[in-house]
Amino acid sequence: xxxxxxxxxxxxxxxxxxxxxxxxxxxxxxxxxxxxxxxxxxxxxxxxxxxxxxxxxxxxxxxxxxxxxxxxxxxxxxxxxxxxxxxxxxxxxxxxxxxxxxxxxxxxxxxxxxxxxxxxxxxxxxxxxxxxxxxxxxxxxxxxxxxxxxxxxxxxxxxxxxxxxxxxxxxxxxxxxxxxxxxxxxxxxxxxxxxxxxxxxxxxxxxxxxxxxxxxxxxxxxxxxxxxxxxxxxxxxxxxxxxxxxxxxxxxxxxxxxxxxxxxxxxxxxxxxxxxxxxxxxxxxxxxxxxxxxxxxxxxxxxxxxxxxxxxxxxxxxxxxxxxxxxxxxxxxxxxxxxxxxxxxxxxxxxxxxxxxxxxxxxxxxxxxxxxxxxxxxxxxxxxxxxxxxxxxxxxxxxxxxxxxxxxxxxxxxxxxxxxxxxxxxxxxxxxxxxxxxxxxxxxxxxxxxxxxxxxxxxxxxxxxxxxxxxxxxxxxxxxxxxxxxxxxxxxxxxxxxxxxxxxxxxxxxxxxxxxxxxxxxxxxxxxxxxxxxxxxxxxxxxxxxxxxxxxxxxxxxxxxxxxxxxxxxxxxxxxxxxxxxxxxxxxxxxxxxxxxxxxxxxxxxxxxxxxxxxxxx
Numbered sequence: 001x002x003x004x005x006x007x008x009x010x011x012x013x014x015x016x017x018x019x020x021x022x023x024x025x026x027x028x029x030x031x032x033x034x035x036x037x038x039x040x041x042x043x044x045x046x047x048x049x050x051x052x053x054x055x056x057x058x059x060x061x062x063x064x065x066x067x068x069x070x071x072x073x074x075x076x077x078x079x080x081x082x083x084x085x086x087x088x089x090x091x092x093x094x095x096x097x098x099x100x101x102x103x104x105x106x107x108x109x110x111x112x113x114x115x116x117x118x119x120x121x122x123x124x125x126x127x128x129x130x131x132x133x134x135x136x137x138x139x140x141x142x143x144x145x146x147x148x149x150x151x152x153x154x155x156x157x158x159x160x161x162x163x164x165x166x167x168x169x170x171x172x173x174x175x176x177x178x179x180x181x182x183x184x185x186x187x188x189x190x191x192x193x194x195x196x197x198x199x200x201x202x203x204x205x206x207x208x209x210x211x212x213x214x215x216x217x218x219x220x221x222x223x224x225x226x227x228x229x230x231x232x233x234x235x236x237x238x239x240x241x242x243x244x245x246x247x248x249x250x251x252x253x254x255x256x257x258x259x260x261x262x263x264x265x266x267x268x269x270x271x272x273x274x275x276x277x278x279x280x281x282x283x284x285x286x287x288x289x290x291x292x293x294x295x296x297x298x299x300x301x302x303x304x305x306x307x308x309x310x311x312x313x314x315x316x317x318x319x320x321x322x323x324x325x326x327x328x329x330x331x332x333x334x335x336x337x338x339x340x341x342x343x344x345x346x347x348x349x350x351x352x353x354x355x356x357x358x359x360x361x362x363x364x365x366x367x368x369x370x371x372x373x374x375x376x377x378x379x380x381x382x383x384x385x386x387x388x389x390x391x392x393x394x395x396x397x398x399x400x401x402x403x404x405x406x407x408x409x410x411x412x413x414x415x416x417x418x419x420x421x422x423x424x425x426x427x428x429x430x431x432x433x434x435x436x437x438x439x440x441x442x443x444x445x446x447x448x449x450x451x452x453x454x455x456x457x458x459x460x461x462x463x464x465x466x467x468x469x470x471x472x473x474x475x476x477x478x479x480x481x482x483x484x485x486x487x488x489x490x491x492x493x494x495x496x497x498x499x500x501x502x503x504x505x506x507x508x509x510x511x512x513x514x515x516x517x518x519x520x521x522x523x524x525x526x527x528x529x530x531x532x533x534x535x536x537x538x539x540x541x542x543x544x545x546x547x548x549x550x551x552x553x554x555x556x557x558x559x560x561x562x563x564x565x566x567x568x569x570x571x572x573x574x575x576x577x578x579x580x581x582x583x584x585x586x587x588x589x590x591x592x593x594x595x596x597x598x599x600x601x602x603x604x605x606x607x608x609x610x611x612x613x614x615x616x617x618x
Contacts, residue, residue, distance in 0.1 A: 015307065019299035022351050026344045027292055035343035036160035038329065039283065040256035043210060046334040048257075050215035052278045054186055055271045056089065056237045057218040059244035060096070064222045071096065071243075072221065074103025078110045080225040084239055085118035087231035090185055093121045093178070095150075095242035095266065112141035123150035123178055123270070133175035148178035152253065152266060158200075165253040168273035170197060171204040182238055183277035195337070196282035206282040208272050209337065210257055213264075216271055238274065242267040283339050291341045298325070298345040302352035307359070318349060404429065455500070455582060459493040462501070462533055462603065463526055469505040470524060476513050483521040484509070491526060491533055494603060500579040504587075505535070507572035508599050512539035516596075532585070532604040539598075544591040552589065553577045 058080070060072060068076070077098050084092055098111055114120070127149045128135050135147040153167045160166075170180050180194070196206050221241065223229045243251045244265040255264050276282045298321060305317040329340045407428045410417065417425065470484055477484050512522045520540040527534055544552060544559050551557050556570040580587040584604055591597035 011307075015300060015303045018355065019296055019303055019348075019352070022299045022348055022355070023292060023296040023344075026295055026347055026351070027288075031343040031347060032159050033161070034346070035341060036155070036162075036164075036166070038326075038342040038346075039339050040164070041326075042330055042333045042339070043256040043283070046330055048210060048212040049279075049281065051211045051271070051275050052186070053215070053217070054090075054237050054278055055216055055275060056234045056239045057216050057267055057271060058084075058221055058224060058239055058241040059218070059265070059267055060221045060242070062245050062247075064220065065243075065245040065247065067222070071101055072225075074098060074101040074107040074111065076222075076225050077101055077103075078107060078114060080221055080241070081111075081114050081118065081120070083224045083227060083229075083231070084234055085114060087234035089118065089234045089237050089239045091119040091121055091182065092239045092241065093123050093150075093182070093270075095123050095125075095240070095270070097122065109141075112144075115142060115144040119146075120144070121146045121148050121178065121182075123148060125150060125152050127151050127169075127172050127177075128175060130173070133173070148181060149175075150178040150270060152269070153205075154253065163254060164259070165255055165269055166207055167205045168208050168276065169203050169205050170194065170277075173202050179273050179277055182274050186278045187280065194277055194282060195280045196284035198285070206276060207339075208269065209276045209279070209281045209283060210255060210272050211275055213268055216268070240267055240271055242270075281337050283333070283337050285339050286341065291344060294340065295344045295348050299348040299352050302349050303356050306353055306356040318353065321349060322346065455497045457495045457497055460496045460498050460501075461493060462491055462496065462535065463488045465496075465498055465501050466505055466524060466526060466535065469502060469509055473506070473509050473513060476510060477522070480513060480516070480518045482513055482516055482518065484513075485521055485523050487523065487525045489525075489527045491528060492605070494533065494605065496583065496603070497579075500582065504576040504579050504601065505537075507576045508537045508601075511572060512537050512541065512597075512599075515539065515541040517541065529602070531606075532602055535601040535603075537599045538596065540596040543593040543595050543597055544589070545593050549589065549591065553587070 060068070064072070072080075077096070081092065103111075122138075122145055124135060124147055135149065137143050138145055138147065149169075149172070151169055152165065153169060154163050154165050155161055155167075156163050168179055169177050171177065194206055197204055198206070217233050217237070219229045219233055242265070244267060245251065246262050249261060252262050252265050253269050254261060255269065258264060301321060302318060305314040305321075309317060325340075325342055325345055329342050332338050332340050407425055410425045466486070466488060470486060473484065509522070509524065516522060516539045522540075523536075523538045525536045525538075548559050552559060553573050555574045557574075558570045577587045580601055580603070586600075586602045588600050588602075589597060590600070
């Protein structure tokens with residue numbers, strides 16, 4: 001079962017199937033609230049494009065409304081319309097119903113006359129009754145005034161359901177609204193071919209591309225009525241006349257750009273709806289196939305990151321994926337007005353994370369349990385090994401001492417021994433000494449691993465310890481005709497553990513003798529250096545290869561060129577380094593094959609300070 005689960009192909013197949021399954025589930029839902037939230041952010045965070053400069057905004061502002069004490073009179077409306085007619089606009093669209101303005105019969109007759117001089121459109125915030133393609137015409141003499149549907153939309157019960165205006169209706173029950181009719185004079189494509197047009201119930205709609213409000217030409221109502229304006233601003237344009245008095249909510253809408261109720265008047269929304277068709281720049285949702293592919297890839301990336309990467313790395317990848325989706329969405333919308341769907345990919349990130357994390361936790365817990373069991377077994381084995389070493393070392397001490405004692409007694413009676421017997425006794429003594437060194441190393445190792453080694457500090461002379469070790473090692477050196485030279489400078493007393501340092505110097509000097517050829521020499525030096533004492537033991541032996549140098553202080557490690565030529569336990573250098581570091585010192589080596597080795601011991605003066613500050617790691 002474990003082998004089956006560890007198979008790479010099976011793991012990737014499972015990830016692909018899980019990503020495909022999550023993609024299929026998410027494709028069954030639209031998540032419009034989240035989708036429109038992300039699309040609003042893109043609309044808000046990208047620079048707004050300029051208008052086509054084919055529209056003129058004519059608002060009745062707050063100051064004008066105060067002077068009019070409400071709406072302008074029909075006479076003032078006629079004056080404004082008369083001035084506009086002289087500027088020769090393409091059409092004049094009024095969102096103020098002139099028949100609801102106060103005026104005399106002569107004002108009504110004047111309006112009828114003006115309606116035949118300028119294309120006047122009465123925009124109705126409604127749709128024609130069901131079954132009718134357009135509103136019934138006005139009775140003469142006002143039959144020249146067109147009534148066109150210009151319904152204000154808001155997502156109250158559909159789409160995001162947040163009351164935000166995002167859409168413009170192009171057709172309803174096959175009949176065109178005001179927007180495509182006005183845009184027709186500036187573009188040749190029919191409404192069905194408008195970019196981003198989509199069907200909704202019995203209508204054809206688009207999403208509005210909100211343009212920079214400052215790029216629209218704007219002249220206040222009273223300025224036109226009083227002739228204080230440049231008539232060239234209206235020539236060849238569509239003039240939109242309406243209210244912007246900030247005293248009624250129905251004059252304003254909330255948009256993707258702002259949810260504040262008085263930030264955007266209907267006049268600008270109507271202008272944006274017309275201009276979106278003129279410039280053919282409506283936001284366009286991408287095809288369903290693209291949406292599915294993007295969701296699948298994001299899901300697969302998320303599953304792979306959660307299942308294979310380290311937790312912090314996986315989290316960074318997931319956050320990067322979310323940020324990358326937003327960045328790509330912004331870039332694509334800004335460059336081409338395409339709305340890449342983000343709701344389903346974003347939810348895929350969280351769903352995949354939700355489903356994959358439990359499996360990852362189960363796997364990690366299982367791995368931790370396996371590590372715990374292995375560590376438990378290794379701890380038991382380590383305890384058995386330590387106990388075994390202690391037991392064997394102590395049990396070997398007594399018979400070994402007897403062997404050494406009997407051999408020394410026999411050697412004293414050498415006059416009664418033949419030459420072969422004397423040689424045999426010497427070999428027994430040498431082998432017993434080697435075995436004693438090995439047993440001592442095992443005992444020291446067991447003490448080190450059980451943290452039983454404690455420094456017994458007292459003032460001592462490092463040179464005296466060195467001379468004592470050199471004297472003890474003279475017998476082994478003479479057997480190989482090796483000269484041990486010493487250059488020991490006078491040293492200050494140090495706080496040291498003489499027994500531990502004696503073992504260190506014994507290991508280093510006897511190793512130098514052991515691995516040096518006959519007739520060579522060994523140099524032992526000591527000197528005062530900055531901050532402490534430096535001792536060096538240099539030999540002319542076989543040396544150590546560069547690739548083995550980092551390992552020679554490891555427990556039980558022996559260099560390859562020494563394994564067959566000399567005996568040893570592989571513990572001497574390990575213990576020596578430990579004992580030197582116990583003194584807060586350093587043990588290092590420089591060596592090259594066939595050029596000998598130099599071991600350097602540095603012991604600091606301020607040993608007690610190091611111990612008190614906790615730098616000692618016994």
